[in-house]
Amino acid sequence: MTLEQVPKGSRVKVVKRTSGQRFAASMDGMGIHVGDELVVVGSAPFSGPILVEVPASGIQVALGRGMAKKLQVEPVSA
Amino acid sequence: MKSGDNGGERLPVIALAGQPNCGKSTLFNALAGFKADTGNFPGTTVSYTASEVVADGRHARIIDLPGTYSISPHDAAELVTRNYLLSGKADVLVAVVDASVLARSIELTLQLLEMGVPMVLALNMVDEAERKGIVVDVDALQERLGIPVVPTVAIRGKGVVRVVSRALAMVDEPxxxxxxxxxxxxxxxxKGLLDRMPAGLSDAVGAPARFVALRLLEGDHVIEDQARRVDSDFLDFALAERKRLAQLHDWPEETTLSSHRHAVAMDLFEEVARVVPRKRRSFRDRLDSVVMHPVLGLVVAAAAFASLFLAAFLVGDWLAGMIGGPFERLSQVMAHLAADSILWAVARGFVEGVAGGAGIVLPYLLPLLLMMSIYEDVGYLPRAAYMVDGLLHRIGLHGKSIIPLILGYGCNVPAIMGTRILETPRDRVLTSLLVPFIPCSARTVVILALVAALLGPWYALGVYVLNILVTALVGRALSSVVKGTQAGLLMDVPPYRTPPVRSVLKKVWFRTYEFLVAAWPILIVASVVMGVLEYVGINDWVNAFLSPLTVGVLGLPQAVGVTLFFGLLRKELSLILLFQALGTTDVASVMTPAQILGFTLFVTFYIPCVATIATMVREVGWRWAGVSAALNTAVAIVAATLVRFLW
Known part of the structure; x- marks a missing residue:
């Protein structure tokens, strides 16, 4: 599934970044890599962005829905 | 006479580079004097800020390069930063790193190191890192990177001078x-690539051969083009090698190298940093559970924006009275002395231009800038952008566009400059086109004095609501016309911070300075031009010329023509001009309520003042400035005509 479909509060692991190099570079820059675990902390109203936290680094990033669709993730049992 | 010391000799150039939000600009502001010059990189809409600094009694020029997440040539800012560093114009590079997110910052640092520019690392926000439980062993980091590392807390000015002295030492002995x-x-x-690399390629790129080889493995199309021009056989070889390397690991070709870099960065991070998990996040989490709540967060955002306007109006009104009073008396005295000469007209225009900036624009702009800077430094703005992103996407904008749009209520000039925070040219153009629709303080004066005072406060509120609706509609229409990619939102949400007063004030000063140098001089010149035109007596001619529009279409008195024409030069004078044109301050006695509303709407929507147009030309070019002027006029005519016929 993609990050966009993940319900709030879930913990997931990034499996794949399904877009070009540009997207990969900006994800690297934000500190989100393949293999990283993410927690979906919230989502904004009006189909706004999704807020994720990278627990390993404590970084919080807001991703627009279009961006979130490009991240393939799988659930992680807590 | 210190500044004359360099006697024509070239000052050493220190370039600051780093990720957005790493405190790079804070470091710059802490170092820069009270004068910073901003400009665009040649041929781009990407801007930089530069200033002269003094450390250890030596002068240097620091350049604040645009914040970049990587040095891949994917967006304009990244390419500009890279080209600048490759051009050899910088004697030393200061990489600014947010220590609280050290793991990811190391990746950019490694890429910058590979470019071969002498480098110093400013390890910023060490206090915040420690609060987060990240303790960095500075000596170990220094040892691993082989460059000086200076811990800093730029927002409190800690360590910033040491950064410059280490950088200057690096200039002496690179x-x-x-x-x-x-x-x-x-x-x-x-190694295989280096062995076969043609001799001239490294020079053509302006970087070490190893950097060139790594970029080719990373799939960097700009370096590929350069390689093709030098030796296309070599490029084919490099591309084949890239494919082979990717297959070796069964990874996608385009991310093979970045994955390796990530691995190296993580190793390095674990070597130099100790992470002590701390359960001190509760404050942020609790606050964010309200501020970023899908419903409560919107209420908070509405309250935050309301407080912004309230501060601007209340404090602005008070300030305007304080500053405007003396100027008004001065111009009354001058009016009494009125000698009939063109020189006198010029002098009066000049004084009135100074007065308009000081008495009408600045009083409203200053409180707005102060509030914005506080929200920004506390860390609220990214959260506000997060909350409104969904809404703004519907009109083709971006969460971050909210910041320039709000600044527009103070003065459109800094607002258009503020669109620089947006990443793609499309987002910048679109937001710049919408900013002039936002009624700045000069237009607010008109709305308050005519509609609020004569028709009632609810009408005034209605004008603002209508303005927002029209702006949204225009945005929606434009977003399907303006081509280019709309960047999806990808934004750091930083922790809350308590900014020191000094740093907030300095930020306000830098933004005010932008108004002072970019808008005010134009206002003054326009005012002088207006004084002369008035002296020459073109009022009747202008009124007659504009009467098809003013009388024919809008149904207004013919005398208001001159107000609209001169309002272009000095929007904040629209009101006073109207009084003069009608020969009375009792507007209600000569204009019907429909005319008052129509006139106000027209003034609110039509072409912004010359200062705004000039800024637009500089920021997005002649073409878009022309589109903007035409668009505003068209919308103003439609809005005012509708009032005439629907009232």
């Missing part, structure tokens, strides 16, 4: 850091 060593497969491939 040395290169230790470039990262990747795993064996990568290193062997790099």
């Amino acid at each position: 040395s290169h850091g230790k470039v990262p060593i990747y795993d064996r497969d990568v290193e062997e491939t790099v």
